[in-house]
Amino acid sequence: MAILAPDENSSAHSVAATLQLMAEGKVSGRALLEQCLERIADPAGEGSRTFTRLYPDRARLAADAVDTASREGTAPGPLAGVPVSVKDLFDIEGDSTTAGSRVLEESHPAARDAEVVRRLRAVGALIVGRTNMTEFAYSGVGLNPHHGTPRNPYRRDEALIPGGSSSGAAVSVSDNMAVVAIGTDTGGSVRIPAALCGLVGFKPTARRVPMTGMVPLAPSLDSIGPIGWSVDCCDRVHAVLSGGEYRALPAPELRFLRLGVLQGYVLDGLDAEVTTAYGRALDAIAAAGAHVEPIHFSGLERIPASNQSAATEAYAWHRRLLEERGAEYDPHVSARILHGAGVLAADYLELQRIRRELMAEYDTAVAGYDAVLMPTVPRIAPPIAALEASDNVYFDVNGAMLRNTSIVNFLDGCALSIPCHQPGEAPVGLMIAGTHGNDVHILRVGRALESVLKNS
Numbered sequence: 001m002a003i004l005a006p007d008e009n010s011s012a013h014s015v016a017a018t019l020q021l022m023a024e025g026k027v028s029g030r031a032l033l034e035q036c037l038e039r040i041a042d043p044a045g046e047g048s049r050t051f052t053r054l055y056p057d058r059a060r061l062a063a064d065a066v067d068t069a070s071r072e073g074t075a076p077g078p079l080a081g082v083p084v085s086v087k088d089l090f091d092i093e094g095d096s097t098t099a100g101s102r103v104l105e106e107s108h109p110a111a112r113d114a115e116v117v118r119r120l121r122a123v124g125a126l127i128v129g130r131t132n133m134t135e136f137a138y139s140g141v142g143l144n145p146h147h148g149t150p151r152n153p154y155r156r157d158e159a160l161i162p163g164g165s166s167s168g169a170a171v172s173v174s175d176n177m178a179v180v181a182i183g184t185d186t187g188g189s190v191r192i193p194a195a196l197c198g199l200v201g202f203k204p205t206a207r208r209v210p211m212t213g214m215v216p217l218a219p220s221l222d223s224i225g226p227i228g229w230s231v232d233c234c235d236r237v238h239a240v241l242s243g244g245e246y247r248a249l250p251a252p253e254l255r256f257l258r259l260g261v262l263q264g265y266v267l268d269g270l271d272a273e274v275t276t277a278y279g280r281a282l283d284a285i286a287a288a289g290a291h292v293e294p295i296h297f298s299g300l301e302r303i304p305a306s307n308q309s310a311a312t313e314a315y316a317w318h319r320r321l322l323e324e325r326g327a328e329y330d331p332h333v334s335a336r337i338l339h340g341a342g343v344l345a346a347d348y349l350e351l352q353r354i355r356r357e358l359m360a361e362y363d364t365a366v367a368g369y370d371a372v373l374m375p376t377v378p379r380i381a382p383p384i385a386a387l388e389a390s391d392n393v394y395f396d397v398n399g400a401m402l403r404n405t406s407i408v409n410f411l412d413g414c415a416l417s418i419p420c421h422q423p424g425e426a427p428v429g430l431m432i433a434g435t436h437g438n439d440v441h442i443l444r445v446g447r448a449l450e451s452v453l454k455n456s
Contacts, residue, residue, distance in 0.1 A: 015082055015233045018179050022070065022081050029063040029070075029081025032179075033126050036083045039177045040129070046175055049148040050168040052088045053095065054129035059083070066124050078236065078246055080124025085178035087169050088130040089137060090114040091213035099215045100133040100165075102146050103325050114213025116182060116224055116241050123240050128178050131168030135330045137184055137217045138314060138337060140192045140377075140401030141387060141394065142167030145330050152381045153197055154427055160381035163193030163401065169227050170197040180228040180237050186217045186310060188377075188405025190225040191417035195376035195429025198419050200450070201227045202234035203405075204439050205414045209241045218313035220352075221409045231416065231446040238439070249440070251447035252370070254288045259445075260295035260369040262433075266404045271379045273421070277428035278375045281420035284456035285373075285449060295372065297365045299358045300407070306354045307410045308343065315340030332394055355410060362411050363435050371445045376417040376429030377401050404431065414439045416446040420453050 021027045037056055040047035066081040091097050091110035098104040112118075117127060132147050134140075142164030143149045150171040152160035162171050166183030170193035173181050183190040185203040194201025202225045209224040216222055226237035232248070239246035261282060270278070286292040314337045315322075326334055366372055379400050387394040408415045413436055417429035432449060434442035 013176060013179065014229045015079070015180055015236050016230075018082055019080075029066040029126060030060065032081060033059055033063045033083050033128070036128055036177050039175060046150045046171050047177060049150040050132055050171045050175070050177060051085070051129045052098065052100065052132050052147055052168070053092075055092070055127055059126045059128055062121070062124070062126050066126075077123030077125075079120065079240060082125050082180065083128050083178045084120055084125045084237075085128050085131045085169060085172040085181045086117060086120075087166055087181070087183045088133055089184055089215045090117050090130075090182070092117060092127070092130065097215055099137065100135045100144050100147065101329070103321055103328050110213065112213065115210045117213070119240055119243065120182070125240075128172075131166070131172050131181060133167055133169070134165035134189075135333045136215070136314070136318070136337075137165040137186060137189055138310075138333045139164050139398055140188055140405075141398050142193060143332070143384065143387060143394075149384050151384070154381065159384045161196065161384050161387065161397070163196035163377075163381065165189040166193050166227065170194055170199055170201075173197075173199055173227055173229065180226055180233050182237070182241070183225060183227055184214070184217070185223045185225050185405075185409065186221045187402045187409050190227055191376050191405050191415060191429065191431065192401050194227050195417045195419075196381040196427055198421070198427035199227050199229065200231055200234055200419070200446075201225065201417045202231075202238055202443070203408060203415050204238060204242065205437050206409070206412060208439060209238075216313075216317060218310040220309055220313060223409070231418065231443060231450050234416070235443045235447075238443070249444050251451060252444055254285070254290040254448055254452065257290040257370045257445065257448065258368065259285065259290055259292050260366060260372045261292060262300070262372050262374045263294050263296050264300045266300075266374040266378075266407070269378055269400070270375060273380050273426045274375050274378055274428050277421045277425065278430065280456070281430050281453055282373070284452055288452045292373075295366065295369065297362055299361045299365075302354070302358060303407055303410055306351055306358065307406060308340075308351055309348070309355070311336060311340035312343045312348050312351075313340070315343075332391070332398075359411050359436070366435060371442060372433045374404055374431050374433070376431040377404060380426040380428065408433050412436045414442050416442055418446060418450050418453065
């Protein structure tokens, strides 16, 4: 029985549906795992470009333990038997964490699992393997010259970019090689691939999920979040990652929601497909009864010039590696990291002061709104070949992909990306953004808006 067969109905692949099938005895954790492993091994599929390492033996042992506990009537964990992929930034005990790079392939094996991996194992999740990514997580397009680039599920024969940096994470879910994936988001690296691959991605408030055992990019901006088929998938997994307890809180009534549509450069240069899908989504949300109105944030135009922390913090971590093995880096990645080489400590401290100032201004500007809406990314996915052929195209597309999402990281907020395109159209994401600490509320708002868009 092909439980994870491709289906236009994404709810058929959700965490909730998977748990329900196991609870009804229609499928076992071991059977689900084997299906995922078969898809990964399919020579006609994307498995070899999506995963950098697999853990079939340990996952099988975990699946058998879950199935045994289920037969014996032991209460399973909230993700018991659910196949999960993790980005190649997280430590797995006994294995080297390579961050998608050749430079770290001979690094010392991890002495213990990263905290997020430990939490997943503790509730019965099956860790299938590590997913491919942009080297050191420093790009929004998802290309990796070392391991290859997994192709976007949309029009696969055209080999479109998957988005990054959590490229393999998104494709592992879109191709049913895992039920849900764990990625990181420093400037959009969960939401961008989710948007381009037609999935849901959640970027929580930074530090809500512990980063112990993770290779950092920019610690002041890094966050850890899930990619799945639905807001509920992300909600369930985020509860585990953040050490909370999942509760299926009801979605708020649309007539009580006040939603601000951010104006300014977030709407510049939209592809026609994005303009159409985004406009249609806003119309549907308003027609369903929500109060939708344009909002302006005067500090928005100051963010791009002030958002230089990532390069500075990345350079601090990479400078010795770059001195010793810089020639082995993806040059697109090393070039961006080296932008941080000349930043003085005084300049960095000034950037942090400006950031705090803009965060306070933003919180005041959006007070009274349940969420702020904008397109997740302004463009649809272009061909991989176009970016590989031209550095100018690569950096242009990379900047466009990161433009809107990085605002939320800079302002230390939380955000969802949910699909807003119609079946058969190029995937487009609607971003639902909230201020610092309002993660639970944004997930609830996301449930309400997801329901509207699925039925529109």
